[in-house]
Every structure is written in structure tokens, then in C-alpha cells.
Amino acid sequence: MLESILKLILQILITLLIAPFFTGVIRKMKARVQHRVGASVIQPYYDLIKLFKKDLVVSETASWIYNLAPYVYFISSVAAISCLPIVHGLTGFSFYTDLLIIVYLFVAGRIFMALAGLDTGSTFGGMGSSRELLVSALVEPALFIVIITVSARAEVASTNVPAIYEFLAGNTETAFTPMNILLSASMLMILIAESSRIPVDDPSTHLELTMVHEAMVLEYSGRHLAFIEMGSYIKQLVFMTFMANILIPVGFNVGNTFLEFGIYLVKVLVITILVGVVELNTVKFRLYSIPNFAVIALVISILGFLTGFILK
Amino acid sequence: MSANYLTTSFIICLLLYIAGSLSSLATYFKPKISNFLSNIFSLAAGSLLSISMIHKLFTADTHVISFNIDNNIPFINLNFKIDNLAAFFLLLIGIVTSIVSIYSFSYMKRFFTIKNVGVFGVFYNLFILSMVMLAASNNILLFLVFWELMSLLSYFLVIYEHERDEVQKAGKTYIIMTYTGTAFITAAFLLIVYFTGSFEFSAVTSSLIPKTYSNLIYIFLLLGFGTKAGIIPMHIWLPYAYTEAPSNVAAIMSAVMKKMSIYGLLRIVFFILHENAMWWGVLTLIIGTVSAVFGIAYSVASTTNIKRLLSYSSIENMGIIFCGIGIMLIARASGNSFLLSLSLTAVLLHTLNHALFKSLLFMGAGAVHYGTGTRNMEKLGGLIKKMPLTAVFIFIGCLAVSAVPPFNGFASEYIIFQSIINSIISFVPSGQFPMVILFVIVAAFLAITGALVVFTYVQLFGISFLGMPRSTEAQNAIEPEKPMLAALAAGALLCIVPGVGLKQIIKLIDNVSVDLIDIKLLSTDWSLSKFLHYPVENGSLSVSFSSLSIMLLVFIAVVSLLAAVFRKRTLVQKYNTWDCGYTKLNPRMQYSAIGFSKSVRIIFRGLFKPNRDLVITEGAGPYFIKKASYTLSTEKVIEKYLYKPFILALINFSRKARYKIQTGSIHAYLMYFFCVLILMLLYYSFLAS
Secondary structure: OOOHHHHHHHHHHHHHHHHHHHHHHHHHHHHHHHHOOOOOOHHHHHHHHHHHHHOOEEEEOOOHHHHHHHHHHHHHHHHHOOOOOOOOOOOOOOOOOOOHHHHHHHHHHHHHHHHHHHHOOOOOHHHHHHHHHHHHHOOOOOHHHHHHHHHHHOOOOEEEEEHHEEEEEHHHHHHHHHHHHHHHHHHHHHHHHHHHOOOOOOOOOOOOOOOOHEEEEEOHHHHHHHHHHHHHHHHHHHHHHHHHHHOOOOOOOOOOOHHHHHHHHHHHHHHHHHHHHHHHHHHHHHHHHHHHHHHHHHHHHHHHHHHOOOOO | OEEEEHHHHHHHHHHHHHHHHHHHHHOOOOOOHHHHHHHHHHHHHHHHHHHHHHHHHHHHOOOOOEEEEEEOOOOOOEEEEEOOOHHHHHHHHHHHHHHHHHHHOOOOHHHOOOOHHHHHHHHHHHHHHHHHHHHOOOEEHHHHHHHEEEEEEEHHHHHHHHHHHHHHHHHHHHHHHHHHHHHHHHHHHHHOOOOOOOEOOOOOOHHHHHHHHHHHHHHHHHHHHHHHOOOOOOOOOOOOOOHHHOOOHHHHHHHHHHHHHHHHHHHHHOOOOOOOOHHHHHHHHHHHHHHHHHHHHHHHOOOOOOHHHHHHHHHHHHHHHHHHHHHHHHHHHOOOOOHHHHHHHHHHHHHHHHHHHHHHHHHHHHHHHHHHOOHHHHHHOHHHOOOOOHHHHHHHHHHHHOOOOOHHHHHHHHHHHHHHHHHHHHHHOOHHHHHHHHHHHHHHHHHHHHHHHHHHHHHHHHHHHHOOOOHHHHHHHOOOHHHHHHHHHHHHHHHHHHHHHHHHHHHHHHHHHHHHHOOOOOHHHHHHOOOOOOHHHHHOOOHHHHHHHHHHHHHHHHHHHHHHHHHHHEEEEOOOOOOOOOOOHHHHHHHHHHHHHHHHHOOHHHOOOOEEEEEEEEEEOOOEEEEEEEEEEEHHHEEEHHHHHHHHHHHHHHHHHHHOOOOOOHHHHHEEEEHHHHHHHHHHHHHOO
């Protein structure tokens, strides 16, 4: 029990510490390609610290939902990452660590953020909420298919993360099966959509035509914004960890936890660079092209399922 | 408590309902007293019913309450019996109606001066009574009689405000559809009685029914009960009836009356048709999935009326329950007892949960109507400041229906998804790949349904409760009176209980399952499956919902501590919402409900065929717009392409037939009589020989 609690705390502290770094990496990549020097990769940390110190401006129209939303969003993300140990050695509690629970925790965060967008009475907020909900609704089927595929293997037969990890620790070679490759491709698209990156959303814009996530949180400032940013970084890390540990379990069972952690970091960094490459080589889609993007993700995930279960 | 005691309390319940209706009628000229009496009796009866049923279910009292009323009417055996299945549904009726009765104490006030409240009280009590008797009926004939009574009495309640044209239209559609449904149920029952020769539920055995006919019976049942449940495409009455009925009636209809069709289906599937073909389940699963997706798509994008939005969402939830029934039938046909138990639990749990959160939301919609006088979301906004308590309770309802952990909606959605994953696992080794693919597709559709539910309820809550008031009605909104708030509070509390204490609820449901399939979900024999029993040693759910809630509470505590630390160091300034540097924002600049759901309408345009009409009156030039009006209409695709051709053909045929057959000449009519007589004589002479 005590060991599990310590592992949980360690897991949360480590993820809180590393989550902003990967966004910094993407920003740096982008800057270099655009022939700018760009901010340091640890700029997101400075931003967060600054935001925590700043005073807040809260809209007069806003209600308690607006004040509560950043915390709920942050808690839902943290609770989600605590379900998904970054290395096998940090597997502790199993009573709530369920892939479906991760999805529904994100639902909780999403509801509060979308309501907060509507709460201030700003046009941007409503627009952002509507778009954000649409994007997540569209990629939800693909996400569920990926989850079902990884948990319906006869040897696993559970959506419980420790059960899946246990299977993966003995079967790290599954990373190179066609099923996992297809699922990873689908997951990459889901990751892009859920973490508001190009081509689904542009995180660096403040233009009303293109904003999705940014429009929703436009009114936030100070520590509220810091919690939201932190929540987003962690949410992104949840999807990356899912991909790195469950879909690409390379080096998952080396024996040495520190080495495993190193391998995990490298994998997440590679995924980050992939996201960055996609971001650099595409332009933002029109809102109504996002269904095509989501359907492609869905089809790839279904293909992954079929190759794993039927075309064996 | 002995079984005898339970029988007594059940009979007291029935008497209380009768007393409620009679006393309400007797005092109809004093609306206040009449309303009070009607509701106090139904409240007393409902609470007594729920307490005795909870006691029966929790103590796993295997004794069935049964009694006969002696009578001299031939063929009619007044035989009542309450087994655990009936008790479960009686529990639903008891809980929901007692909450709604508390609510009605003040909700009915708006009718005091304009309507006859006494008559309402009569129908209200008798309606609940008919449902109670329906659940307790132990033979087909009684079931049918009370089913009819229930439909008829609910019709009178739906058309309570019959002065309004929309109400009349809603009532007409409802009564026509409900009788069509009853016709199918009657046909199914006649077939059952024809083959088995018995009216009793328990005495009937399926082996007597030939396979072809049992298939036919199931299709009839699906159509008949599906109509009452509002399954697409038999749903067309539902959005109108629920919208136009008074909110307390809509709450009972949506939360309980609809569930009686699930009760009927389960009763017949488990007590009469003991075997089923695989395709029954597949058909039910597909119908359920279609209802879920279409229902929620209509809910989010085709209306700005809160109650209509909730009615479409009811269709979606019934779709999910039918999916569960489909999986259950598939499991039974393939002999997978774990899956059978899991999906039956999912069906019963979602039935319970939907009853709890949908009654809360309908009552909430009524409270909004009570406080503002409108049900149109485009006229609301900012209610969270005027009606703070109502807002909290409705918010809890929205979270529950959106399946946010640890509320109750999450629990049932979780188990539904688990049963889908389990079906896939069980069909892969045997190589039944079409089934596997079917389940994957269903999972994808249910996933998008879940996400659109979130969209719907963010729209409902966000547009009507948040932001700035969009009309003077919303500006002058008032918090409803205490009884209404109390009812909402009770509803909200009940949305939390089954999520947090899921294990207790599953124990309760297990006592029902034992009656039906002789298996308990929470038994120790499932060590083969890690699904709900990981880690197996603990013998507990893979997900312990109560521990999950504690976990979330710990997270919340830690984060609020953190926030408190930062709060001390910073200032909070109140200021306008950012208005792009122009004049202050006004309520009309906010996002509207129509705008909010536009993206869904565009993506699913095949379902809605949206049609917009923008009329611009120009002033001095094209850039000086004097006036602009925007109308949006969505087509009811199913009505137009499925029902309309059929109705037109029927009308056409009747018109032609009138000239051919009904000529108005008495000679022709006499000839018809004669022909029929001859035919019957011939038929009987052949039958005799």
C-alpha cells in the first residue's frame, strides 16, 4: 500500500516535471525550420512560473464554473497520467488504472473547459468550445478502437493497465507487428487532434478563424491559465505515454528501471519529433476537413484491429 | 420482515394510489388541497413501495409476493406476483414517482387558476397505479390490460394543456403510435397463447412454440415494445409528447413508463422464449446502435427546446439499453454465461441510471420553465446567477448523463463497453469474424455517441445557464420553490449514489439476475476472466468505483491546497470580458445554441437536411444593413421518407376503397353480410369435416 502510494507520487512528480519539455522541443524545432533562433526548450517552464506569479483578471460575467474549470482540467489530466505508469517499475495501484477511465477522465476535463468557454459570454469562448467538442467527438471512435484492440488480446483480456503492462513486459516484440504499427499511426493522429496541434488546431495562433483550443481559454490569465497549460501538457503526455509504452513497448522490460526510464524518454522524444515534423509539413485544415482526418484515423485503427485479430 | 408483511405493504401502496386519485377528485374545486392530497398520497405510496422493494432486493428475499383476487369472470385470472425482476422495476417506479411527487407540490401551482388540478391528480395517481399493477401482473392478459391503461392514462396526462394546438398534435401522434405498438404486442401475445394454451407467465414453456413463430413473436415484440421505448424509427411520437407534456409527467414517462417496455421484453425473453437465435441479438444490437447515434445527433443539432433536447437524448439512452439487450441475446444464443451476466447487469444498471438522471433533468427543465416562462435555450442564459441551486442540480445531472466518473452514467457506460470488449474476445477464437466486425463497428458508433452526449449537455447547460441573459425572461428568472428544489436535490444525490457505491448496486442487480439466468456477476467463478476481477485475488471489480472516488477526492484536496498557496500571493481583478476594444459586449453577441451546434449539423447534414433562410434588408447601400433575419429549419428525415409515403399511400387507398366498397348503397352492404356469412359457414363445415 505504502509502496504503491510512493510510486504514485513519484509517477505524478516525474510527469509534471517532464511534460512541458516536449512542447518546448516542438516549438524549438519549428523556430529552427523557420530560420529563427527560437526560445529555449525550457521556455514553457519559465512561462508557467511567470503565470503562477501573475495577478488574475476574471470576467464579470463568469460564475463558479469558470473558476473551477482550470483545476478540474488539471486534476483530470493528472489523474489520467497516474493511471498510466511511465515505466513498468512504477506500476502500483490497479483498482482504478483503467484505459476506459482515462478516456472518461478526459471527458470530465473537457466538459468543464467547454463550459468555461461559454461562461464568460465571449463569442470566442463559445466558438472554441463548440469546435473543441467537435474535434474530440470525431476522434473518439478511433481512440476507442485502439483501446479495444490493445485490451482484447486473449492473453490480456482486460482494460486494466497493469494487466496490459504485465503482458507487454513479456512480449516486447509486439512493437513490430503490423497491428501495433497501424495502431501507432492512428494514435499519432489522435494525439495531434487531442493536443490541439497542426493540422487540426494551431496552438500558436490567436486568429478567430483558426483558433480552437486557444479560443476556449482566451479569457484565462495568471494561475488559472497556468493550470490549464499544465493540464494540456500532461494530457499530451498521456497520449504519448500510451503510444510509447503500450503500442511501442520496445525496451519495456530491460530490468533496470533507470535504463527503462531513459528508453521511455527517448521514445517520447521521437514521438514529439514526429508530431513536430507533421506540424512543419502541413498547414491547418479547414474545420470541416477535420472529419476526413478523423475518419482516416478511424480506418487505420480498424485496419490495425483487423490485422491483429482476423488476418493473423 | 416476513413475506406476508411485504404483501401487505404492497396492497397498502395500491390503496394509497386509489385514495390519492379519489381524494384529489373529491376536492377538485379547491386546487391547493386537491394537489396536496394527490401528491401526498402518491409520495407515501411511492416511498413505501421503494422501501419494501429495496428490502426485498437487498435481503435477497427469494420469496415471491403473490396473491390472487378471486373473481367470477371467465378466462380472467387476477393473479399478481412480484419476483425480483418485478421488484426491480417497482423500485424504479417507487423512487422516481416519489421524487416527482415532491416536485409536483409546487410545480402544479402554475395550473391552479387555469386548469382543473383535481382531474390531473386522478390521472396522475391512476397512471402510477397502472404501472405498478403492470409490473406485478402475472399473466399475459393482465399485462395487456394494464399496458393499455398505462398508455391511455399517460395520453390524458400528455394532453393536459389541450388548449394548445401543439399539445393536441403531440397527443394524437402519441396515441396513434402507442396503439400501433400495442397491436404488435397483442399479436405477439396471441401467438404465444395460441401455441402454449396458457396465459400465465410462469407456466408457459417455449418448447411448444415452433421456431418460425418464435422468430415472428420476437419481431412483433421488438416493434411493439420498441415503439413505447422510442426506438428509431418508431420514435416519432416521443419528442413531441415529452416536450408538450407537463414536466412532471414527462419525467415519469421518460424515466419509468419507457422502462416498462424493457421490463416487458425481459419478462418475455426470460420467462417465455427460453431460447433465441443469434440474429435476434444482432438485430436488436443494430437497432439500438442506430437509435443511439441518430437520437443523440438529433438531440444536439435539431432543436433549441430544452425538453425536446432531453427527449431525443432519451431515445439515445434507450438505444444504449437495447444494445445491451442485443449483446445479452447474442450471449445467450452462443452460451457465454459470463457475457450474459455482464450484459444483463449493463441493461439493468443503465435502466436504473437513466431513470435517475433523466427524471432529474426533466424536472430541471420544468424548473427552468417555471422560473423563466420559456423552454427555448436561445432566450435563456446566465441562469446560474439567478437560479444557483437549480443550476448545481442540473449540472450534476448533466455530468451524470455525460458519463463523468464517478457519477452513475459512467458506471453503466463502462460496463456496456466492457461487455462489447468481452464479446470481441469471445468471438475471436471461434472464428466468427462477422460478429467481431459488427462489435467493432458498434463500439465505434457508441464512442461517437458518448462524445456527442457531452456536446449536447454542454450546449444545454452552457447556453441556458452560463453567459449573459439573452432575454428579459432570463433576466427576471427566479429560483423555484422549496419542494421543487428538494426534489431536484434528491435526484442529484441519487445520481451520485450508484456511481460511488456501484458494488452495492450490482449486488442488488445480481439478486435480479439470479432469478433470470441463475448467475451472479459478483461471484467467484469468473477467475478465467480478468475483466471485472483484476486482480482476481481481491475478488472485486477491476475498477472499484468507491476507491476511484476517494482517489479523485485526494487529488482535489491536493490541488486545492496548491491553489490556496498561490491565491495568497496574487490579486484577482474583476473586469469585462474581452470585447476586442469595441463597446461593451451585449448578450446578443454571445454564441447561440444554433451556432453552437452548427458544426454537427453540417457534418451530419444527411440526417437533418438543414435549410437556412437569410433575409437582409439593405439601407443606404450593401454595407448598411438595416435588418437581417435568419431562420433555420431541419427536416425530419425519418418522418418524411419513411412515414409520409406510407401514410399518403394509406390515405390514397382508403379514398379509392371508399368509392369502390363503401358506395353508400344498402344493397351492397347487405350483400357483404351475406358473403361473409356464407364464407364462415363454409369454413366451419370444412373445419368440422
